[in-house]
Amino acid sequence: MPKIKDLPLEERPREKLLEYGADKLSDAELLAIILRTGIKEKSALDLADEILTKFGGFKGMSGRNFEDFKKIGGLRDAKLASISTTLEISRRVVRQVLKDYHIV
DSSP, rough: OOOOOOGGGGGGGHHHHHHHHHGOHHHHHHHHHHOOOOOEEEOHHHHHHHHHHTTSSSHHHTTOHHHHHHHHHTOOHHHHHHHHHHHHHHHHHHHHHHHHHOOO
């Protein structure tokens, strides 16, 4: 498996984010940035793709607990904390938007 640092600069998620903006990245690229690093057998991008496939995307990741994520090899405390924090921030943003529009 190629590492992200082996990819051309224009294909690396973090560099793409900085050059083109978050809206131009795939879900796997966004999650790879959150993960920061891969594991011995997989790049962060490969690991992100595996997570998204297993749970059916970001929506499927929401509401999952640590045990669900631990079933994916390579996810340890630091990566789990990053994923959990990001999902919680997303939930809070959605709640605030719904509250602002008097939907909840």
